[in-house]
Amino acid sequence: MMITPLLIILDILAGIIAFFITRDLxxxxxxxxxxxxxxxxxxxxxxxxxxxxxxxxxxxxxQIMKYTGLPKSTAYKSLKRLLKEGKIEKIVExxxxxxxxxxxxxxxxx
Numbered sequence: 001m002m003i004t005p006l007l008i009i010l011d012i013l014a015g016i017i018a019f020f021i022t023r024d025l026x027x028x029x030x031x032x033x034x035x036x037x038x039x040x041x042x043x044x045x046x047x048x049x050x051x052x053x054x055x056x057x058x059x060x061x062x063q064i065m066k067y068t069g070l071p072k073s074t075a076y077k078s079l080k081r082l083l084k085e086g087k088i089e090k091i092v093e094x095x096x097x098x099x100x101x102x103x104x105x106x107x108x109x110x
Contacts, residue, residue: 046070047087050078051101054088059098 046068053067065075079099082088088099 046074046078047081050075051082051087054099055101059100061097064099 049068049070050064053064056067058064058067061072061075061079064070064079065072068075070078079088079090082099083090087102089102091098091100
């Protein structure tokens, strides 16, 4: 098979296109990682706001929303994370839900 100038040009163009696609994918991946890190920091900040609200007496979801200014879904997700981490506990009395900060002795299991 004879290599024509057209095949050489097409090969060079394919290489250039592959280079730019690879470069753009690497840039996109790096930006995605940075975005994930900043999201984690925001989540931590949100959890701290909710924890502070609860420690200062905001026990219900509505009170926490008013205290922090967070939307309902954000406040609820933060409550779920704090419950999972064992930082707070959920108390249900007469069908009403409230949240309290766990004491140090509760966290240690004593």
